Amino acid sequence: MSTPAIPRKISVTRQSPALGAVIEGVDLASDLSENTLDELKDAFGRYSVVFFRGQDLTPQQHIDLAERWGTINVNRFFKPLEDYPQIAQVIKEADQKENIGAVWHTDQSYDEIPAMGSILYARKVPEVGGDTIFSSMYLAYESLSDGMKDMLGGLKAWHSSRHAFGYGATDREHYEDGRFANPDLATQDALHPVVITHPITGKKALYVNTDFTVRFDGWTIEESKPLLDFLYAHGARQEFTCRFHWEPGSIAFWDNRATWHYALNDYHGEQRIMHRITLEGVPLN
Numbered sequence: 001m002s003t004p005a006i007p008r009k010i011s012v013t014r015q016s017p018a019l020g021a022v023i024e025g026v027d028l029a030s031d032l033s034e035n036t037l038d039e040l041k042d043a044f045g046r047y048s049v050v051f052f053r054g055q056d057l058t059p060q061q062h063i064d065l066a067e068r069w070g071t072i073n074v075n076r077f078f079k080p081l082e083d084y085p086q087i088a089q090v091i092k093e094a095d096q097k098e099n100i101g102a103v104w105h106t107d108q109s110y111d112e113i114p115a116m117g118s119i120l121y122a123r124k125v126p127e128v129g130g131d132t133i134f135s136s137m138y139l140a141y142e143s144l145s146d147g148m149k150d151m152l153g154g155l156k157a158w159h160s161s162r163h164a165f166g167y168g169a170t171d172r173e174h175y176e177d178g179r180f181a182n183p184d185l186a187t188q189d190a191l192h193p194v195v196i197t198h199p200i201t202g203k204k205a206l207y208v209n210t211d212f213t214v215r216f217d218g219w220t221i222e223e224s225k226p227l228l229d230f231l232y233a234h235g236a237r238q239e240f241t242c243r244f245h246w247e248p249g250s251i252a253f254w255d256n257r258a259t260w261h262y263a264l265n266d267y268h269g270e271q272r273i274m275h276r277i278t279l280e281g282v283p284l285n
Contacts, residue, residue: 010039014047016242019136019259021047028052028251029061037068044117045201049134049254049261051244057121057251059084062277066119071280073108073115076185077165079178081275090120090274091179092265098173099272101263104135104236105211106256107278110161110188116281119253120274125246129267132252133243135260137205140235141195144206152194156217157208157224161188164211191217196284198257205258206235207284235260246274257284 011024021043026036043050057065063086066072074080078088078100092099108115120132141149163169166186174180194216196207210232215224244252254261256278 009036010043012043012047015049015051015244018139018240018242019048020051020134020242020244021049022051022053024053026052028055028065029057032065032068041069044253044255048136048138048258049242049244049252052251052253053247053249055121055249055251059087059275062087062119062121062275066277066279069119069279070116073278073280075108075276075278076182077161077180078276079181086277088276088278089179090263090276092267092272093177094269094271096173096177097268099263099265100174100179101132101261102265103211104232104260104262105209106137106207106260108256109159109192109207109209109212110164110190112188112190113283114190114192114281115256116279117253117255118276118278119251120276122246122248122250122274124271124273125248125250126267126270126272129264129270130272131243131245131264131266133241133262133264134252134254135235135237135240135262137207137235137258137260138198138203139240140206140231140237141204143237143240144234149195152206155194156191157194157228158214158217159188159190159192159209159212160214161186161212163214192284196257199282199284201258203258206231207257208232208235209260236262257281 010026013022072086075088081087090100167183215221
């Protein structure tokens with residue numbers, strides 16, 4: 001006699017044809033069952049970014065949730081939440097002009113072992129604006145010509161934290177107002193394949209980004225720029241994306257190996273407070 005199927009407890013609604021899904025029917029502050037966690041992991045693998053609304057998490061519950069998925073990576077540069085160094089604060093005050101993340105990127109690709117994913121929790125958001133856009137790097141790769149795939153398949157690229165967080169960046173508003181710190185720690189340079197095989201799904205994905213990729217291995221910066229510019233424009237094509245509107249208590253959990261994201265800076269004069277936890281990944285091949 002076959003074992004009856006365990007009924008699904010969560011509701012999954014696609015956010016766009018490209019990627020993303022809104023998940024309902026789960027309280028992330030609770031002690032999630034293994035069955036529910038497996039359902040969430042399945043959705044995460046299928047859609048690359050999953051969204052939740054109406055969640056009420058303390059900082060410790062945010063940490064507990066992240067630790068059910070993996071090991072937390074403590075960010076070197078973002079201002080941490082007091083008493084909770086695992087949580088990076090992603091803040092824009094009403095009098096600040098620049099937000100954090102207003103460029104297509106994937107978190108911490110400058111590390112030799114890049115981040116697996118990030119869990120971003122909305123504490124306070126503007127009444128309108130402040131959305132985040134995500135793009136599928138699976139689709140970005142799959143839509144390339146066979147000739148381009150063949151060329152990229154033999155390339156690796158250097159990623160670096162130096163220009164984004166090092167002393168050359170200390171004139172940015174983020175350092176002047178204390179949202180960033182520790183420019184002396186921005187010493188990371190990492191070499192990754194331009195096309196990776198995702199360690200969980202086995203699918204191929206484009207792995208360069210505008211924030212941290214510097215050049216192709218064996219190429220100069222000048223030689224790399226035309227091809228990188230093409231890939232950046234290609235990866236941002238509208239048909240690869242989904243857009244998420246934040247509310248207080250919203251959570252986005254994205255796969256840094258399969259997505260880019262871009263935080264819109266269209267809410268001047270309003271405060272936006274987000275808490276982010278990033279999870280350790282594995283070497284990329």
